[in-house]
Amino acid sequence: MTLISIIFLVQVLTLPFVILRTVIQYYTTGTVLLRAHSEFANSLYKNVHMAIEYHFIDHFTRDDVAVFMYQPAKMYFSKYRNHPFAKGLRGFGDRINDRTYWVVKSNEPEHSKGKSALLFFHGGGFCVNMFATQFIGILGTYHSVPEPQKSKLLVALLDYSLTCHYANYPTQIFQAMEAYRELVRAGYTDITLIGDSAGGNLAGAISRFIAYPEEAMEQFSRYKEFNWDFSPVLQPANIIWISPWVEPYTKPKLIPGTNNWGDLGSSGGGLGTWYIEGSKEKDVEAFVNLNITNYKQHWSKVDAVNGKGRSLYIYGELEVLRHGMEVFVDLITKEGNGKLETYMEKGGIHDGLFYVESLDHMNNWGGQKALDSKFKGKYAHNLVGKFLGEVIG
Secondary structure, three states: OOOOOHHHHHHHHHHHHHHHHHHHHHHOOOOHHHHHOHHHOOOHHHHHHHHHHHHHOOOOOHHHHHHHHOOOOHHHHHHOOOOOOOOOOOOOOOEOOOOEEEEEOOOOOOOOOOEEEEEEEOOOOOOOOOOHHHHHHHHHHHHOOOOOOHHHEEEEEEOOOOHHHOOOOOHHHHHHHHHHHHHHHOOEEEEEEEEEOHHHHHHHHHHHHHHOHHHHHHHHOOOOOOOOOOOOOOOOOEEEEEOOOOOOOOOOOOOOOOOOOOOOOOOOOHHHHHHOOOOOHHHHHHHOOHHHOOHHHHHOOOHHHHOOOEEEEEEEOOOOOHHHHHHHHHHHHOOOOOOOEEEEEOOOOOOHHHHHHHHHHOOHHHHHHHHHHOOOOOHHHHHHHHHHHHHOO
């Protein structure tokens, strides 16, 4: 029987004090997050919720996650089937393969050409399952797209295997490629990848896999437990990066003078070390640590960043991982001549769309309010919705 770890138990036992402290701060001096960003104004719930999540960051083992936290994505399809975001969605929860699900099938005729698809890879350090806020977040992303483009869009998500179950690199890349090829086989020729945090890392990895098949074969053919397909395949047209985790197994370099309290980015390299367990860093780094790559050798053939397609890149001012994300921006746009449409949210923290903004949409009332207001005041939702509205044919 797996027992709770000491580090996780300590966090559980001290949680009441964290909640009490947050409530007191909220009504007196204001929490750090409340003072930094309007998303946390007038919401004790949001401040307490984020304080709880921050309390547990980097204080758990893989077994803790597997036993006490893990939920498969398919549970959310049942739980939120009557949510305003889910009502009327074609194919909601239908399986594509054993790990991939439709969020919504396109309203376009099945025989139409140039169909647009959005494929979502969730974050969580490759260890933690998709949170409910991420599930609602990808539903909200769909609804943030203006008509008539929204009616042309299909959305799918991948519930990839996790390191909490000791599924390590390159399992997630194999499953992401299988999901992507399923969409291509179904006739979708205009595919956008969207990934938050670790999901952004995964989006970058498979975009390179597809653009550099010979390098991919050299890298992945050694993992013979997987039935790899290295045949040419249509590239993703676009990528949406939400706080991408570009340096998974390195300790992040902090921005001087920035108060990172409350940010949900991992401040250590433990999660990334779990991800590549069984492989040597130098052997896998070109598909994991994106900041050791260079534009000419590793990215110039990737359509989403070389100007043939488009890339939207959003992160927060107060992120623990901000320095690494900005290094990657420079790698693509300054050291190379690639293109990233980059936005830094003032006062924003890690994964604002899926961890912060979506908190307001979890219940039916909040979801309906978002639909009625067209996501008024939601920084990332509006940027992503506008971007998708522009790239969908």
